[in-house]
Amino acid sequence: MRKDIGNKVVVIGAGFxxxxxxxxxxxxxxxxxxxxxxxxxxxxxxxxxxxNHGISFLSPINIKAGDYSDxxxxxxxxxxxxxxxxxxxxxxxxxxKNSKIIKGIMKSIVEYTRTAIILVATNPPDILTYIAAxxxxxxxxxxxxxxTVLDSSRFKYLLxxxxxxxxxxxxxxxxxxxxxxxxxxxxxxxxAGTRVDHLCEMCQTYKTDCTGLPKDEIFGDVKNAAYExxxxxxxxxxGIAFALRRIVEAILKNENAVLTIxxxxxxxxxxxxxxxxxxxxxxxxxVGKILELPLDEDELKFLQxxxxxxxxxxxxxxx
Numbered sequence: 001m002r003k004d005i006g007n008k009v010v011v012i013g014a015g016f017x018x019x020x021x022x023x024x025x026x027x028x029x030x031x032x033x034x035x036x037x038x039x040x041x042x043x044x045x046x047x048x049x050x051x052n053h054g055i056s057f058l059s060p061i062n063i064k065a066g067d068y069s070d071x072x073x074x075x076x077x078x079x080x081x082x083x084x085x086x087x088x089x090x091x092x093x094x095x096x097k098n099s100k101i102i103k104g105i106m107k108s109i110v111e112y113t114r115t116a117i118i119l120v121a122t123n124p125p126d127i128l129t130y131i132a133a134x135x136x137x138x139x140x141x142x143x144x145x146x147x148t149v150l151d152s153s154r155f156k157y158l159l160x161x162x163x164x165x166x167x168x169x170x171x172x173x174x175x176x177x178x179x180x181x182x183x184x185x186x187x188x189x190x191x192a193g194t195r196v197d198h199l200c201e202m203c204q205t206y207k208t209d210c211t212g213l214p215k216d217e218i219f220g221d222v223k224n225a226a227y228e229x230x231x232x233x234x235x236x237x238x239g240i241a242f243a244l245r246r247i248v249e250a251i252l253k254n255e256n257a258v259l260t261i262x263x264x265x266x267x268x269x270x271x272x273x274x275x276x277x278x279x280x281x282x283x284x285x286x287v288g289k290i291l292e293l294p295l296d297e298d299e300l301k302f303l304q305x306x307x308x309x310x311x312x313x314x315x316x317x318x319x
Contacts, residue, residue: 006032007252010066010074010116012105013081014038017121019047020241021078022063026051028245029059030252035066035074038081072112076248079105079132082122084235095127099317102128103135110136117251117286120145121244125178126262126310130275131317133264141287145262147277148174150243151182152260154222155189162218163199165191172196173260174222175299176276176306183303184219187296247282254284263287269300271307274314278303 009031011018018036025031034051038044044065051063064070071077082098102122109118118138120129129145132138151174156167163170172189176182189196197213221228229236250257260277268290269278281288295303 008033008035008074008076009248010035010037010071010077012037012077012079013122014040014044014047015080015084016235016237017240017244018078018080020237021080021121021244022047022051024241024245025248026055026061026063027058028249029061030249031061034061034063035070036063037066037068037070041065068108069112071109071116074113074116076117076119076251077109077113078119078121078244078248079128080121081105082128084123094123095313095317098122098124098128099131102132106132106136106138110138114138116142118143119244119247119251120262121240123178124313126274126276127313127317129262130264130310130314133275139286140264141285143263144247144282144286145275145277146178146240146243146247147262148176148178148182148260149247149277150239151178151222151225151277153239153243154225155184155218158218158221159189159191159196162213163191163196170196173279175260175278175295176303177310178262178277180223181302181306181309182223182277183299183306184215184222185293185295185299186215187299188293250282251284251286256281256283256288258282258291261287263290265290265307268292269295269303271304274307274311276303276307276310 011022014036022036025034036044036048048063048065055061082101120132122128125145133140133143155172155174156170159170160167170191173185174182175185191199226236258279259282261280262275262277264275265271279291
């Protein structure tokens with residue numbers, strides 16, 4: 001039997017990302033109540049019907065199409081609604097379009113709750129995370145963005161392909177903007193406690209066909225991954241859905257997990273009054289603690305430059 005009181009998650013936006021995320025959450029067994037909200041109510045209803053037809057194979061869960069009143073008592077509200085990115089656009093190009101949508105959504109949410117964790121996945125997530133909190137005066141520690149959680153996973157995957165090591169055994173972070181100014185933190189990238197450059201030197205002693213670590217190529221593939229996917233299939237959904245599922249898991253299980261979510265910095269890394277991604281302790285409260293890790297001089301400079309680019313856009317968007 002389903003618990004009367006349990007984890008409640010609301011997904012706003014029944015597009016590619018929202019529905020893929022709903023699917024991963026239904027399959028995860030972590031959620032007791034899942035509500036899907038969309039302006040196109042019939043689309044939301046159809047997605048919910050489809051999901052419900054498979055729950056006999058899964059853990060008990062209550063899934064329904066709802067409205068903003070269902071945000072009351074939610075543990076997490078995931079916002080994926082908004083205009084999608086075209087192949088000739090950057091995420092920052094979407095800021096003006098989607099900021100208006102986010103502000104409207106937040107006004108509707110706060111009619112019913114100010115305690116839920118707000119998880120912003122709509123592009124550009126860093127700017128929209130900042131706007132979501134500021135526009136309605138929401139607790140900033142409870143408004144987080146998907147940030148570079150997916151970018152960091154892409155980074156680990158590409159390193160795993162090069163090194164022949166499971167990505168779960170690799171500690172690697174992409175920092176800053178989820179977009180063109182993001183930063184690869186090579187100086188703290190390690191495998192088995194060993195910096196990846198040093199590991200590569202050791203590997204070359206027995207992997208004679210290896211010509212070293214192609215850092216520029218790997219980072220370029222990470223940064224351009226979404227554009228490459230969109231040019232082939234028109235949208236991205238699975239990777240970000242898995243990333244959102246992982247963030248939800250860290251929150252609901254109160255894990256104190258370190259993830260590169262986007263949140264507002266208050267002086268860390270010499271950055272403040274902007275939301276971007278750095279390694280952050282994530283728990284049931286949202287942002288537990290922002291970790292200020294020892295980046296090298298260039299990485300810190302690039303991270304600060306990324307923050308300035310985001311601020312420039314924020315200043316052009318009316319909050």
